[in-house]
Amino acid sequence: MIQPDLGNATIYVFIVLGMLWIGNVRYSYVLIGLAAVVGGILLFYTLFNSYNQEIKTYLEDHNKGHWYQRINTYIHPDEASADAKRQTEYAKIAIGSGGLAGDGYMQGESKNRKFIPYTYSDSIFVVVGEEFGFQGAAVLLLLYFVFIYRMIIIAYQCIDIKGSFIIIGIASMLVFQIFQNVGMMIGLMPLTGITLPFVSYGGTSLLLNMLSIGLVFSIRAHQEKYTLED
Numbered sequence: 090m091i092q093p094d095l096g097n098a099t100i101y102v103f104i105v106l107g108m109l110w111i112g113n114v115r116y117s118y119v120l121i122g123l124a125a126v127v128g129g130i131l132l133f134y135t136l137f138n139s140y141n142q143e144i145k146t147y148l149e150d151h152n153k154g155h156w157y158q159r160i161n162t163y164i165h166p167d168e169a170s171a172d173a174k175r176q177t178e179y180a181k182i183a184i185g186s187g188g189l190a191g192d193g194y195m196q197g198e199s200k201n202r203k204f205i206p207y208t209y210s211d212s213i214f215v216v217v218g219e220e221f222g223f224q225g226a227a228v229l230l231l232l233y234f235v236f237i238y239r240m241i242i243i244a245y246q247c248i249d250i251k252g253s254f255i256i257i258g259i260a261s262m263l264v265f266q267i268f269q270n271v272g273m274m275i276g277l278m279p280l281t282g283i284t285l286p287f288v289s290y291g292g293t294s295l296l297l298n299m300l301s302i303g304l305v306f307s308i309r310a311h312q313e314k315y316t317l318e319d
Contacts, residue, residue, distance in 0.1 A: 144157060160279055177274075255304055
């Protein structure tokens with residue numbers, strides 16, 4: 090939040106939700122939480138529309154005008170300026186131009202991608218969709234699904250509940266990163282600076298994800314050790 094990096098700060102919320110899930114939280118608490126989330130979204134939408142200009146002025150005065158632009162473009166795409174929605178529009182066009190099979194590896198440098206910043210990092214899914222098409226994007230998402238599924242299985246097999254909490258927290262972090270990164274490129278989510286795990290260029294992101302998976306492997310190894318000793 091201080092940097093400011095609202096996108097990555099939001100990940101902590103989903104880590105907590107994942108840990109609550111593995112902790113067998115009561116269904117009544119889940120319903121109350123869902124009601125609070127839905128109510129919060131509706132309240133935010135109402136206040137954002139009612140005090141749109143005041144919110145814009147406040148964020149711009151505090152050097153966070155890009156927050157307003159991204160939220161306003163997501164909620165009111167028809168009213169947003171051409172510059173504000175340029176990245177999302179060209180991202181969808183570039184992904185759609187890949188068709189079923191894509192243009193081929195290193196063959197997708199279309200004119201649409203020239204208007205998309207950070208195609209090697211935050212916007213890497215655009216490259217995948219354009220060069221490998223729907224098939225390539227589907228295979229990538231399928232690999233992510235298998236990856237997350239295996240992590241959940243390991244978490245359920247843990248003897249020590251602390252290991253389960255760690256793994257589910259890591260899985261929640263990766264799920265949100267994947268959903269947010271892909272979603273913002275196809276118009277389902279607002280734009281924010283979140284990388285696509287193990288695909289986007291970036292030393293910090295890659296290091297953090299590899300350390301996280303190292304923790305999962307370590308927990309799995311100790312799980313097998315305890316099983317053999319028993």
